[in-house]
Amino acid sequence: MKVFICEDDPASLALTEIALENSFGLQNCLSASNGEAAWEALSNMKEAPDIILLDWNLPRVHGESLLERIRAHEDLATVPVIVVTTSISGSDNEAAETGGANDYIVKLPDFEAFQDSLKSAMERVLPH
Amino acid sequence: MINARGKIILANKQTRNLFGYDHEDLLGQPVEVLIPSALRDGHEAHRANYFLNPKQREMGADVELTAVHQDGHEFPVEISLSPLVTEAGTFATASIRDATARKQAQEQVSRLLEAAPDAMIVVNQQGSIALVNAQTERLFLYTREELIGHSVEVLVPERFRDQHKTHRRNYFVAPKVREMGAGRELSGLRQDGSEFPIEISLSPLQTETELLTIATVRDVSERKITEEKLRQYARSLEISNRELEQFAYVASHDLQAPLRNVVSYSQLLKRELPSLSDTAQQYFQYIETNATHMRDLIHDLLQFSRVNSARAAHKYIDINKAVQASLALLETEIKHHKAEVLVGDLPHIEADAGQLVQLFQNLIGNAIKFKRPGINPRVEIGSQTSASDSHVAIYVQDNGIGMDTEYQEKVFQIFTRLHSVEEYAGTGIGLAICKKIVENHSGDIRVEGGPDSGCRFVLTLSKVAPKNEIPSLQAEESPAIPTSANRDTDSEQSRDDNNPQDGPDNSHA
Numbered sequence: 001m002k003v004f005i006c007e008d009d010p011a012s013l014a015l016t017e018i019a020l021e022n023s024f025g026l027q028n029c030l031s032a033s034n035g036e037a038a039w040e041a042l043s044n045m046k047e048a049p050d051i052i053l054l055d056w057n058l059p060r061v062h063g064e065s066l067l068e069r070i071r072a073h074e075d076l077a078t079v080p081v082i083v084v085t086t087s088i089s090g091s092d093n094e095a096a097e098t099g100g101a102n103d104y105i106v107k108l109p110d111f112e113a114f115q116d117s118l119k120s121a122m123e124r125v126l127p128h
Numbered sequence: 129m130i131n132a133r134g135k136i137i138l139a140n141k142q143t144r145n146l147f148g149y150d151h152e153d154l155l156g157q158p159v160e161v162l163i164p165s166a167l168r169d170g171h172e173a174h175r176a177n178y179f180l181n182p183k184q185r186e187m188g189a190d191v192e193l194t195a196v197h198q199d200g201h202e203f204p205v206e207i208s209l210s211p212l213v214t215e216a217g218t219f220a221t222a223s224i225r226d227a228t229a230r231k232q233a234q235e236q237v238s239r240l241l242e243a244a245p246d247a248m249i250v251v252n253q254q255g256s257i258a259l260v261n262a263q264t265e266r267l268f269l270y271t272r273e274e275l276i277g278h279s280v281e282v283l284v285p286e287r288f289r290d291q292h293k294t295h296r297r298n299y300f301v302a303p304k305v306r307e308m309g310a311g312r313e314l315s316g317l318r319q320d321g322s323e324f325p326i327e328i329s330l331s332p333l334q335t336e337t338e339l340l341t342i343a344t345v346r347d348v349s350e351r352k353i354t355e356e357k358l359r360q361y362a363r364s365l366e367i368s369n370r371e372l373e374q375f376a377y378v379a380s381h382d383l384q385a386p387l388r389n390v391v392s393y394s395q396l397l398k399r400e401l402p403s404l405s406d407t408a409q410q411y412f413q414y415i416e417t418n419a420t421h422m423r424d425l426i427h428d429l430l431q432f433s434r435v436n437s438a439r440a441a442h443k444y445i446d447i448n449k450a451v452q453a454s455l456a457l458l459e460t461e462i463k464h465h466k467a468e469v470l471v472g473d474l475p476h477i478e479a480d481a482g483q484l485v486q487l488f489q490n491l492i493g494n495a496i497k498f499k500r501p502g503i504n505p506r507v508e509i510g511s512q513t514s515a516s517d518s519h520v521a522i523y524v525q526d527n528g529i530g531m532d533t534e535y536q537e538k539v540f541q542i543f544t545r546l547h548s549v550e551e552y553a554g555t556g557i558g559l560a561i562c563k564k565i566v567e568n569h570s571g572d573i574r575v576e577g578g579p580d581s582g583c584r585f586v587l588t589l590s591k592v593a594p595k596n597e598i599p600s601l602q603a604e605e606s607p608a609i610p611t612s613a614n615r616d617t618d619s620e621q622s623r624d625d626n627n628p629q630d631g632p633d634n635s636h637a
Contacts, residue, residue, distance in 0.1 A: 011389040018396065086385045109384075109391040109423055 001126075004049040005031040006038040006066065007084070008059055012107060016053060016084070019115040024122070035061025039069055048075045051126060053118075054101070056085035056092050067099040080125040084118075129212070129221045130159045132179045134172065137219065146226060148198035159222075164196045175220075182211030182218055195224065204231045247345040251280045252338060253300050255293065267347055269319040280343070285317045296341075303332035303341060316345060325352050369436075376433035380426045387426065391419045421549060428557035431486070432542065435561055440480040440568045442593030447474035447522065450484035451509055457489050458496070465505050467496045472510030475520045478593040479569055487565045488524070490558040491585055495526035497552060498583070503527065512586070519571060519588040530579040539575060562587075570594040 003026060007013040013031055020026040030049065032038035035058040042052070052070065056063035063083065070076045082103045083096040096104045102125040108114040129138040139154045147154075147162055154161075159175070160168040186208050195205045204227040212219040241248050241261040247268070250259035257275045265272055268283055275282070280296070281289045307329050316326040325348045333340040394415045398404070404412070451471050455462065462469065469492060492507055499505040506527045514521040531539065531546065538544050542560035562585075566573045570590035577584045 009385060009389075011393070012385065015389070015392050086381075086388065107385070107388050109388040109419065111392040111395045114392070 001026060001051070002047070002049040003029045003051050003053060004038075004042065005029055005053045006035065006058060006063070007031060007053070007055045008033050008057075009055075012055070015107075015111065015114065016118070019111075019118050022115055023119040034059045035063065035066045038066060042070065042076060043073060045075075048079050050079070051122060052076075052079055052081045054081055054083050056083050056096065064095055064099055067096070067101060071100040082118075082121050082125060129219050130175075132218050134158050134160065134175050143224065146197075146224065147195070153198075162195050164194055164202050167194065178209065178220060179218060182209075182213070182220060184208075184210050193227075203228050206230070244344070247347075249275075249280065249283070249343045249345065250333065251296075251341045251343060253340075255279050255281065255296055258340060264345070267318075267345065268316060274319075283317055285315050285323050288315070299330060299341065300339065303330075303339065305329070305331045316347070324349050373433045373436050376429055380429040380433065383422075383426050387419060387422055390415070391423075394419070417549075421553070421555075424553070425555045425557070428555040428561070432557050432561050432564065435483060435486070435564045435568070440483060442478045442480055444476060444478050445481045445484070446476050447479075447484065447520075450479075450481055451488045451492075453481075453485045454488035454492060457485070458493055461493060461496050465496050465499060467499075467505040467507060469507045470509070472508070474509070474511050474522060475591075477520055477569075477589055477591045479589060480565075483565045483568060487562050487587075490562050491524045494558060495524060495528060495583070497554070498526070498528040500527065500529055514588060516588075518592070519590055521586060521588045524585045524587075525577075525582065526584075527582045530577055530582050531575060532579055536575050540573065568594075 001024065003020060005013060005016055007016060010033075013033075017026075017029060020029060030041065032041050037060075038058070039061060042049075054063050054067060058066065061069075063085075067081060067083070070079065070081060080102040081100070082105060083092070083101045084105055084107060085092055085096075086107045093104050103121040105114075105117045105121050108117065130136055136154050136157050136159055139149070139151060144151060144154065160171055163171050186206075193205050193207055194202050196202050206225045206227045208223050210221045210223075212221055238259075241259070244261060244263065247264035247266075248259075248261045249257055249264055252258050257278055257280050260272050260275050264270070264275070268275075270282075281292055284292045307327075314326050314328060315323045317323055327346045327348050329344045331342045331344075333342050394412060398412050401408070448471065451474065455469060455471075461467070488509070492509070495507040496505045508523075508525045510523055510525075512521045512523050535544075535546055539546065540559050540563040543556040544559075545554060545556040547554075563573055566587050566589060571588040573585060573587040575583055575585050
């Protein structure tokens with residue numbers, strides 16, 4: 001499974017990677033630390049990833065715009081996107097849904113809880 | 129009664145008393161004996177004219193008439209003349225009334241007019257100015273000679289003149305005391321062409337001869353300036369409040385990411401270590417409890433910043449339902465502490481439902497949290513008689529540890545805690561949120577009861593939604609404080625969004 005992580009905070013990125021390794025045994029995921037770099041990488045990929053984890057508050061190109069570009073892109077339009085955010089405001093949730101995200105999870109402070117919610121979200125959106 | 133040659137042929141008792149003569153002293157005398165010597169020649173000429181064309185009339189209708197007493201003192205009189213044509217010739221009957229009292233009254237009125245702090249303008253039915261006081265001269269920069277006899281519209285800016293004439297005519301149809309143009313801005317026009325804001329009140333004045341209107345005009349320039357300053361001040365306060373709220377929201381929002389990293393990595397670190405000493409266990413425990421406390425603080429601060437009047441959506445609601453909704457949210461605590469909650473019949477009011485749920489959740493939650501050791505919490509919620517017709521009063525009574533009277537005011541200030549975190553968890557924000565919520569409903573909250581009797585919180589809430597004093601601000605978005613990549617506009621009202629623990633529920637699984 002190829003996972004692409006868009007996340008600007010290295011500590012948060014590492015937490016997501018650990019969670020992915022623990023839940024799915026995944027290693028060496030692709031990632032980008034800002035929206036511009038993420039788009040650069042995503043739009044030039046030979047093969048689309050199986051899933052995109054998208055931090056909502058990304059610098060340069062915001063998660064919302066990035067999602068819009070992904071959904072408008074020929075090869076990426078159908079790739080499942082999970083929005084991952086610290087935000088506890090419902091407006092992000094709504095915007096993510098409107099923008100075509102497949103799921104939305106909160107970066108919970110408790111690591112186990114976060115790992116569980118990421119795992120369930122991925123299982124929900126990935127084709128079986 | 130006099131004959132055509134001006135000789136007195138009859139004088140009644142009143143005449144004799146008025147002038148101080150005996151009957152014999154007056155009969156046959158020229159009527160001019162009753163007139164001050166300086167005026168006698170003129171009177172003779174008038175009298176001769178009268179007999180040329182005698183008819184019933186007021187004498188000297190617009191001239192002050194003066195008579196002279198037998199002892200020489202002069203006094204004002206009012207006279208009316210009636211001709212009496214007989215075969216023996218034409219006679220004139222003059223009815224003479226002492227006008228001293230009336231004249232004094234008139235002078236008093238005029239002194240009153242001059243002493244009035246406002247400009248006073250007396251206008252007749254034709255719209256001509258009959259009388260003005262000194263304040264009118266000062267205010268409009270005219271002398272009274274320049275005004276009397278002229279149309280009152282000279283004092284009205286040209287663009288309002290036609291309208292004013294119509295209003296004036298309508299007023300005379302049904303004259304009564306009233307404020308003019310209440311709710312409208314009125315302007316006066318000075319002689320130099322400048323305009324100024326005024327307030328006018330009108331009162332009808334029925335004299336013996338005609339209906340007049342007294343217009344009292346007040347220059348409100350100063351007041352307008354003060355009002356404008358107050359408006360600006362209120363506006364800047366409102367903006368600064370909104371900015372503070374925005375700041376609190378953004379700050380608490382941005383605190384969450386680093387907190388999450390601290391918590392998560394301390395958990396992972398703990399797992400990495402093969403074995404932990406008791407001390408190390410204790411340290412990890414400290415990190416965890418402090419992180420939890422900080423998360424609660426952030427959560428409550430976010431709530432505090434969100435509970436503001438601008439976001440309150442007032443609807444006609446049943447307070448019973450708000451209380452029931454808060455009880456549903458407190459289900460775990462109620463079960464855990466075996467709490468008994470009794471809810472009496474509560475009224476319907478115009479309120480923000482979400483805020484009321486939060487209010488009762490905080491108050492009932494507190495009542496359960498601050499329970500007496502070993503005693504099951506018992507909370508009673510009911511309606512009580514309000515001090516005013518416009519508000520309802522509701523109490524929340526518990527059987528808990530109560531509160532010293534000295535804290536009863538302080539406890540509503542943000543971050544006020546009466547106990548250590550070890551004794552009772554909490555952030556000291558809950559009651560500050562309650563206070564903010566009741567204030568959003570033009571109400572008040574206080575706590576009663578000493579340390580032995582439990583707490584009784586009494587809150588008042590306005591029955592109707594408060595009118596917004598600065599409506600223009602409602603529509604405007606306050607400038608957002610830019611931080612990191614945050615683009616939250618916090619447009620949501622949903623309470624579930626406020627709770628970080630509700631996170632998983634936010635996913636639309």
